[in-house]
Amino acid sequence: MKKIHSLFNFFLNEKFKEKSEHIIIYISIIAFIVHLMFIFLNKLDFIHLELLSKLFNNPIAAIYTPFSFILIYEVYLLVYYLPKSTTIYIGKQYEIILLIIIRRIFKDISNLELTSNWFAVKYDLIFLYDIVAVVVLFFLIFIFYRLSERQKKNVVINEKIEKFILTKNRIASFLIPILLFLSLYSFINWINTSFFSVNALVYKFEDINKIFFEDFFTILILVDVLILLFSFLHSDKFSTVIRNSGFIISTIMIKLSFNTEGILNVILLVLSVVFGIIILFIHNKYEKLQTNI
Structure with a gap:
C-alpha cells in the first residue's frame, strides 16, 4: 500500500510537473x-473523413487537437494543486472551462457563414456567444x-490544517489513476464511435466537447463533497464550511452546463464563476471581521 501511495505521490511532485509540461508541449x-x-490529405481526396468533416475540413480546426492536450495538462494541474490550495484548485476548474470554450471556437469556426443576417444563423450566434464568454x-x-x-x-498553518x-494529498493521489482510466476509456470510446459505429455517431459527434469532461466534473463534485466532509474533522469554522459548499455548487453548475448549448451554456458557465467569486x-x-472581533 505504501509503495502504491509513493508511486502516486511521484506524480504530484514539482519535478514531474515540470517534465510533464515539456512533454505535453x-x-x-x-x-x-x-x-x-x-x-x-482529406482535401486532396487521398483519405475520406466525411463523418468527421467538422474537424478535417479547415486548417484552423487543427488547433483543436493541441488544445485538447493542453486541457489534459490543465486537468493534471488541477489534481496537483488540490492538496496545496483550495482556491487555486477551484481556479483551475474555471481555467479548464475557459479553455474548453476556446477549443470549441476553433472547432466551430469552420461552420461560420458570416452573412449579413448574422443573428439568424445558429453557428454565427454560437461563435458570438463564445467570444464574449472568453473575455468575460x-x-x-x-x-x-x-x-x-x-x-x-491571512492563512495560518497549524497542526489541524x-x-x-x-x-487532500491522499485523495489527489488516488484521483490520478481514476482520471487516467477515465481519459483512456473516453478516448477509446470516441475512436470506436467515430470510426466503427456510424449510427451512434449521428448523435454522439455533436457532443465531442463533452467527451471526458462531463464525467470529469462529476468526479470533481464527488471529490469536493468528500473534501468538505473531511474538513469537518479539522475545522468547524462556519465561513470555511460555507465557502467549500459554495465551491461545490459552482462545480455543479459547470457540470450542468454540459447538458446545454448556445446562450444557456454560456450563462451557466459565467454564473458558476460569478457565484464562486461572490462566495470567496x-x-x-x-474572516477579516472575525479577526477584528
Whole structure:
C-alpha cells in the first residue's frame, strides 16, 4: 500500500510537473502537425473523413487537437494543486472551462457563414456567444485569483490544517489513476464511435466537447463533497464550511452546463464563476471581521 501511495505521490511532485509540461508541449506540436496532414490529405481526396468533416475540413480546426492536450495538462494541474490550495484548485476548474470554450471556437469556426443576417444563423450566434464568454470568463478568473491572493495572506498553518493537507494529498493521489482510466476509456470510446459505429455517431459527434469532461466534473463534485466532509474533522469554522459548499455548487453548475448549448451554456458557465467569486469575497470579508472581533 505504501509503495502504491509513493508511486502516486511521484506524480504530484514539482519535478514531474515540470517534465510533464515539456512533454505535453512536444506532443501538442506533433499532434497539430499530424492533424494538419490529415486535413491536407482529406482535401486532396487521398483519405475520406466525411463523418468527421467538422474537424478535417479547415486548417484552423487543427488547433483543436493541441488544445485538447493542453486541457489534459490543465486537468493534471488541477489534481496537483488540490492538496496545496483550495482556491487555486477551484481556479483551475474555471481555467479548464475557459479553455474548453476556446477549443470549441476553433472547432466551430469552420461552420461560420458570416452573412449579413448574422443573428439568424445558429453557428454565427454560437461563435458570438463564445467570444464574449472568453473575455468575460478571463476577467472573472483574474478577479478570483486576486481574491485568492488576499486570502493567502491571512492563512495560518497549524497542526489541524497540516493533517487536512495530508488528507487532500491522499485523495489527489488516488484521483490520478481514476482520471487516467477515465481519459483512456473516453478516448477509446470516441475512436470506436467515430470510426466503427456510424449510427451512434449521428448523435454522439455533436457532443465531442463533452467527451471526458462531463464525467470529469462529476468526479470533481464527488471529490469536493468528500473534501468538505473531511474538513469537518479539522475545522468547524462556519465561513470555511460555507465557502467549500459554495465551491461545490459552482462545480455543479459547470457540470450542468454540459447538458446545454448556445446562450444557456454560456450563462451557466459565467454564473458558476460569478457565484464562486461572490462566495470567496464574502468569505474573505467574514474572516477579516472575525479577526477584528
